[in-house]
Amino acid sequence: MRSTEKMRCPRCGASMNHHADKIVRADGMNGTPLPDFEGVMVEFHSCPACGANASRIEH
């Protein structure tokens, strides 16, 4: 289930743009593995204000 809440930039606090998803192995991602994919779905966001990039696990 994709979060509809906009991610906030960890650097400047602006609202970020969600531009990519990827299944990533759970190792080191602090997430629960998805049995079907052996990983977690990670969202990638970028900040239009300062250019910072961030990711979060899709819940």
Place this chain on the structure above:
Amino acid sequence: MEARSLYIPAILGTTRQGRMSKHVAQLMVQEIGKHSQVETELIDIGDLPLPTNNAGEGIKDSTFASKMDRADGLVIVAPEYNHGYCGLLKHVLDSCLKEYVHKAVGIVGVSAGPFGGTRVIENLLPVMRELGMVNIFWDVNFSTVQNIFDAGGQLLDSAYIHRIEKFLKEIIWMAKTLRYGRENIGL
């Protein structure tokens, strides 16, 4: 529209002693630096303090990760060793992920033989894709690199400058385009 300069560093993808690729990487930084809207620097993977007893994001170096986060594009200078890339280059690249996604990359192949690193470029393409980067379709190929630079690293064949400029024009275009997309166009 572009308040921030583009940042396109060049990664020297080998640690071998006597590496001629260092001359290539220095030339690339010199040529990127001629573009006023682009900041660059040479990132020598031999200078990165990454351990080899683990891999992936478990060994992430904060300075390297910060540079990858800031980057809008990467120029990777990759010598061809036994038709492949340097294992330590892969080790370094694997230490980040979110920092690369939807960013431009161009690969500069280097070889002592006549093929100019074409095989290492082809071998790197699936790696770039899996890291989320977007490869341009112009390469620079340095064949018989030992004959292209003198011992002090001075370029002996000026034809390369034109080829590099074609490569840089495309990666700058791609970097601008992808920056706009990352920051403004949602899924």
